[in-house]
Amino acid sequence: MNTLYSFRRCPYAIRARMAIFQAGIDCEIHEVSLRNKPQALLELSPKATVPVLHCADGRVIEQSFEIMQWALAQHDPDGWLINWDHSDNQHLLSANDGEFKHWLDRYKYFERYPDNPQIYYRMQAEECLITLLESRLGHAPYLGGVQPCLADVAIFPFIRQFAAVDAQWFASSPWRAVRTWLNSWLENRIFTVVMAKV
Numbered sequence: 001m002n003t004l005y006s007f008r009r010c011p012y013a014i015r016a017r018m019a020i021f022q023a024g025i026d027c028e029i030h031e032v033s034l035r036n037k038p039q040a041l042l043e044l045s046p047k048a049t050v051p052v053l054h055c056a057d058g059r060v061i062e063q064s065f066e067i068m069q070w071a072l073a074q075h076d077p078d079g080w081l082i083n084w085d086h087s088d089n090q091h092l093l094s095a096n097d098g099e100f101k102h103w104l105d106r107y108k109y110f111e112r113y114p115d116n117p118q119i120y121y122r123m124q125a126e127e128c129l130i131t132l133l134e135s136r137l138g139h140a141p142y143l144g145g146v147q148p149c150l151a152d153v154a155i156f157p158f159i160r161q162f163a164a165v166d167a168q169w170f171a172s173s174p175w176r177a178v179r180t181w182l183n184s185w186l187e188n189r190i191f192t193v194v195m196a197k198v
């Protein structure tokens with residue numbers, strides 16, 4: 001049996017669970033407490049971030065994006081891998097996992113980063129990713145074009161966190177296309193299934 005060590009609200013774990021579900025792969029989900037990580041996880045993966053996938057064949061995959069690729073390589077009913085093939089998607093993913101995540105953490109936990117006001121961190125996050133997403137999503141409903149792709153699923157859980165920091169501000173922000181796109185993912189069945197509390 002495949003086993004995924006996961007944390008329900010973690011954006012990396014959400015994208016991994018969504019790809020596994022989309023691929024229809026049987027997988028046991030182990031919800032872990034990040035404050036008290038299980039020994040089995042620490043033994044498999046000393047870096048001990050989630051998600052970590054322990055495959056039925058013994059392989060261990062420690063990066064969420066690699067878990068997505070592993071799952072969809074087996075079965076990709078809606079072409080998330082094929083639709084990903086847009087020159088800009090790799091750049092968006094790198095910006096998301098790199099610079100945007102850095103500023104998102106500071107925007108969320110601004111009390112821990114008193115060097116700058118919260119709005120400064122939000123503006124950095126907007127500049128490095130939200131503006132790019134707004135311009136892409138103004139032309140097509142998904143980063144995959146008319147259909148979703150790997151980039152949509154890999155990125156939106158982080159935008160969900162960004163939007164939630166100040167939901168009122170986000171609702172009236174200039175980011176209309178991003179908002180529409182995010183809302184469609186929040187209502188997506190795959191998302192609601194993988195977010196169900198077990």
Ligand SMILES: N[C@@H](CCC(=O)N[C@@H](CS)C(=O)NCC(=O)O)C(=O)O
Pocket residue numbers: 007010011012013034048049050051062063064065
């Ligand atoms: N590059 C990793 C990042 C995973 C990650 O940072 N996960 C966070 C939770 S959202 C984590 O496990 N942090 C360790 C901790 O909180 O102890 C991936 O893509 O899977």
